Amino acid sequence: MKKWTMTVVAVALAFALSACGQTAEPKENPITGEKEEVVVKSDLTAADVMKKASAAVEAQQSMHSEMVMKQTMEMDGETHEIHSTIDMDMILEPLAMRQTMIMKMDGEDMAIEQFMTVDGFFMKDPQSGQWMKFPGDMYEQITGQIADSQSTAVDFTMYEQFADDFKFEQTNDEYILSLKGSGEKFTTLLKDIMEQNMPAGMDESELDTVSQIDVESLAIEFTIDKKTFFTKNFDIDMVMTIDEEGQKVKIDQNIIGTMSKINEIDEINVPKEVIDNAADMSEMMGR
Known part of the structure; x- marks a missing residue:
């Protein structure tokens, strides 16, 4: 989740750098x-706001x-x-996550529940309802991918061409x-964003799929708290x-995300009944 948020902020920051003198209109x-x-108008420019948002x-x-x-x-x-809803709590260090995803595809519903903490990576089978514990190296692999994504530098210069398309309000x-x-x-923009945020280990055929994308339309809006x-x-x-x-293949997609309780979640624990009753996938896979 944080990775995607950072991607959106990075895009907007890049636009802001191209419109440094622009202040927000009501x-x-x-x-x-x-x-x-607007009772108290801010004189911060788009660049000022986005630098603070990135920090x-x-x-x-x-x-x-x-x-x-x-x-x-x-x-x-x-x-x-496909209609999906995701409800998630996340702590970055050490990495811990609780996630519930409900997916409806062509009229069929599927619910996926997951926990990922230092206790392991647990997922509930949507068909049988059985909890499963996956091999420990999966936790380490996912942790490494998130860490790598945070250290990746963003080349802001590739967004300069969007200055005339950028809108800044308050x-x-x-x-x-x-x-x-x-x-x-905008096709180039989307490709660059996707390629920068591909999971580690993605092979050439999957990267090639990204190169075959053409964007018919793209609209991004996000809101930043003034305080x-x-x-x-x-x-x-x-x-x-x-x-x-x-x-x-034509894809029409809308994603709406809301972030809250920032820095208010202190711990995420896997319920004892999940730990006690989960099938150990390492044993079943002979690992």
Whole structure:
């Protein structure tokens, strides 16, 4: 979760660097077109706000997040709909996570529950309801991937071309940054973001899939708290096509995320009944 938040913040920071003198306008009501009254207006520029937001992200050690993803895929004349909700608590050091994901695909529901702490990586089988404990090296591998993602430098220069597309607004309590566009330059943006955030060990064929993406439209909006500079929520809409081995797949996707309880979660514990009753996958896999 933090990795994705940092990616969004990095994108916005890059845009801000291209519009250093721009201060936030009062937010416009999307229905009436009228601008909201801002009692205490901030004179910070977009660059100022995003630098502070990036520093705030680095200071985040725990958080609660809720995400809703709606995705429609069109392929070979067929349409598939996927609706997912994710409820998650996370602590970064040492890495601990509790996650519940409910996925509905083509009318079928599937719920996945997970715990990942120093006690191990546990997942509940959605079919049988049996808890499973996976090999210890999976915890180490995931921990390493998250650590690697935090140390990856972002090349902000590749976003300079988006200065004219960047919008910066404010309310009494929040800053709102948004971007809308389409065409090849946004395809390049999405590819760069995805390639920078690929999990470690991804092979060339999977990376090649990214190169086959074309973005028809992309819209990003996220909100930053004026006092703490923590990112509170984001809303991402994208329509893209992927050409894989001559077959075109069109994906229409919307992701809404909300972050709360930042630095308020002190511990995540795996319930005793889960530890006691989980099937040991290491033994079953002969490891």
